Amino acid sequence: MDRRLSKPPVFRFAPSPNGLLHLGHALSALLNHDMAKVEAGRFLLRVEDIDAARCTPEFEAAIFEDLDWLGLSFEEPVRRQSDHLDVYRQALELLADRDLVYPAFLTRGEIRNAVSVFEAEGKAWPRDPDGAPLYPGSEKTLSPADRRALLESGRPYAWRLDMAKALAQVGKPPTWLESGFGPEGETGTITADPAAWGDVILSRSDAPSSYHLAVTVDDALQGVSHVVRGRDLFHATSVHRLLQQLLDLPQPAYHHHRLILGEDGRKLSKSNRDTGISAFRQAGKTPDDLRAMIL
Structure with missing residues (x-):
């Protein structure tokens, strides 16, 4: 060519x-x-x-x-x-029109309490690749009237992706081409595992978009062909690949590079005020x- x-x-x-x-x-x-x-x-x-x-x-x-x-x-x-907040809202609406998102009302404290009660019985609550407990998803069984009442109550909520429905719609798990390395040395063609993240947040009542939704939409709109970023985002790529399929967006190539660690062995972080x-x-x-x- x-x-x-x-x-x-x-x-x-x-x-x-x-x-x-x-x-x-x-x-x-x-x-x-x-x-x-x-x-x-x-x-x-x-x-x-x-x-x-x-x-x-x-x-x-x-x-x-x-x-x-x-x-x-x-x-x-x-x-x-x-x-560009309107662009992220439009993407969320596309998913909502296909019944792939739901409003989630549990606070962090309520999630912690649910996990504590569950694990007090000697069982392990599933966690995502970052170690956070997966969302219970109890609101998915609400009646339309109960859901509407909660939305109209003014209670804070987040829009979460119904992972089970999303995976059912795409069928075969997505893959991506990795030219760098994952945390365990993964490279080449990687089969995504978005289910490991559970029902991820796509938007909150106090924020029009989550990182997952915004970065996926932005990369597509900007024509990004190569995503080069830290290895700490390797597993998040599974969610991004799923969203790309659901929203019919192009797939970039990915390259996850090594992380620079501090003297204590942890990755550098702005929140920890590591040397700028x-x-x-x-x-x-x-x-x-x-x-x-x-x-």
Whole structure:
């Protein structure tokens, strides 16, 4: 095929402005940028700022400053998720029209109590790949009248994917092409296991979209052909592949890279205030120094 007629590959770096970027973010940004350059592709920046309570203009400005210091250029305009909330609502409505989502009202505390009572009898409550207990899904048996009454009561709720119905609609489990490695060294063609996540949240009454729904829709709308991200999101790809099939969206290739760990062996985290890129800059390090540290 004439390469001049094919579209260039598209890579993206998609941080949330809810803290300072650390070395793990630098690794992901550099890999996406460098792989796009090698493939004569495009490099995009996406600001994932749906969480209005934690995302701030100051942290967003710091992202731009850090990427500029690293010497990474990206296409303009930058996509901000907060500018496209209607798109995520439309995707949710498509799933709702097919009876694939339901309103879930249990709080975290109520879920914990249900799990405690269950496990007090010596039984193990199923948990997702991150170790969180799967949602009980008791609302799926509510009558339409009871469900409507709860919705009209003003009680907070989340829209959750009915995983059993979703899997029944797609039939054969989805797969994806992995050019990196999963936590157990998985690579090549991977068979997704979205059921391991149970009825995942797609939207909440205080947030128009979950990470799972927004990232899937955004990657499709931006034409992202290669998703390059940390190994901690390897298992989440199962949910994203399922949503791609349900919403009839294109499938990108995936590359999950190693994580940079702290001295205590855990992955770096903004919430734990791990050393940010800006701190290395202020300490006199150069972009080449950072590359040598992490690549």
